[in-house]
Amino acid sequence: MLSRTADHLFWMARYMERAGQAQRACGAARTQRRAHARCGVFGLKENHHAV
Numbered sequence: 870m871l872s873r874t875a876d877h878l879f880w881m882a883r884y885m886e887r888a889g890q891a892q893r894a895c896g897a898a899r900t901q902r903r904a905h906a907r908c909g910v911f912g913l914k915e916n917h918h919a920v
């Protein structure tokens with residue numbers, strides 16, 4: 870009984886760790902997409918040199 874509970878707890882912790890890593894990876898990709906969308910073709914300084 871104790872062995873089975875320990876096994877379940879181990880795998881639950883592994884799945885939670887993997888889910889956290891996936892969440893961080895998705896968050897980083899989302900942040901990069903947002904930054905890229907704001908930058909335009911020539912980067913952040915594009916608007917300053919438009920005049």
